[in-house]
Amino acid sequence: MEPSPGDPGRPRRTGPPPARQRVRAARSPDGGRNRGDRARPASEGLPGVTPVRYDAVETVARAVCHEEGSLLLLTDFDGTLCEFQTDPEQVALSPARRQLLASLVEHPRFDVGIVSGRPLGDIKSRVALDGAVYYAGLHGCEIEGPHNAATAPINDAELPDLAEAATRLDVIAAAVEGAFVECKRQSVTLHLRATTTEDRRRAESRFHDDTRDLLARQRLRLQPGDCILELLAASSWTKGDAVIWIRRDVERRRATSVRLVYLGDDQTDEHAFAALGSDGVSVAVGPRPSGARYRLPDPPAVEHLLGRLVEDITTA
Template sequence: MADGVPTDLRQALDGAARLPRLLIACDYDGTLAPIVSNPADARPLPASAAAVEELAALPATTVALISGRALGVLKELSGVSGRVHLVGSHGAEFDTGFLSPIDERAEALLVEIKQTLDEIAAEYAGVTTELKPASVALHVRNASTDDGEAAMHRANEAAARWDAQVTDGKAVKEFAVIQTDKGQAVDILRDQHDASAVLFLGDDVTDEKAFRRMRDGDIGVKVGPGDTAAAYRVDEPRDVAEVLEYLLAGRRRAHS
């Protein structure tokens, strides 16, 4: 049974299962892994992890995780095998390096951003920062509403003097010293693997860039509430596991 998979999505997955070459790309936090208070504790649901590995082992099937996490952190937390492609830093960090180089000016800006956000976070309980290779994130998930809003407001004021890309997520704001775009990452993977179509699943604002890159025949699946450019929606990460298992069964039948 795939009770968490809507009927129209099942029909789309049935078609995707029969395609010659398929790319399956997933966000990590909030999609494969439930959101948790401590980001370091985020692990994929066992059913999703198993389905990802089994899909990646099928012929003519490429699986990728595209996350805002730093690539090394994504590899450690996800625990996936080398069959699964990993893209970190919101689509900017591949295993071959960054799509855009991080020069000395960008490195100096990264230090300045981290110092400023650390100073802001120190004044509000529950507000933390996270340094990544090309960005700094300000997390307010564990702060009170008032403290979170105040910290975000001060970060926005500081950002006015930075040449940084600002990305808003769920209880997080990220400041990158290079351009990041999950949609671009999807297109690169699509071309690299000559995919007939793409299935992309994601829950956050940053995933909308990927949803807006979906073409005819692609399947974009929004996880959870909120406005979206995705054509389909499921409620939570447990439903993502059902989507992947449903596709796995269909893809196996198509290649048997």
């Protein structure tokens, strides 16, 4: 793996400025009061819908801490540590959640890392933790640890297709109120969270029509997400690659094996869940279908879990 080229800075954004749109904070299904203390369905009372069963925070905490030894806690950012916002620039880590993470970072049993689709420089500035923290940006393409760093190489043949994709997505975004395009080093993303349901469906249909030939060239790959459609360079790494790299680095530094815990809400996090191994603890956040072993409802429940882990290490 090649050394990281450094902080790429903030991504380019095109389309209507999201700052002008009304931002509405996400809420948990029970109005924000429930913190995941009991199992509950995500679709309770809806006819014809199979309920999603959430695990109690205590159940997940026991799964994490039931064995002695070193733990590597990795977590997604948007939708897991923080509630979604219509404008991604407005997403912020709360002081309470930052302090809980800091307490885990300071404990000798834990290593902590953030694995995000945001560029490395962006996620580092938003999390802003002191100490030996791992950061992985661009879905694992940029990784920085306390002593080592890595970045996925990009094939020069993929760059023209990324540029062409950005041009096509700009046209789609210009025709849809609330849509905008985000260009990163190895991807281009169409954001649709601030659009109406009808406009979103039209934009998604046009996206698939307008990018079919680009994907057929096999130099880009499609990564759908929560109200986003992202095209990445085919050679780019995944969050699963980041999990493997970080685990090896931690085990090399500690000179012992570590047990992995990963929390994530997005389809991109499935690559990370698959990389954990049989002894890992995978935790999906929200109702999206997932192969994770455990499930919590929302970021407030994740905050409660972090608090429970801090309680466990301080009373042990």
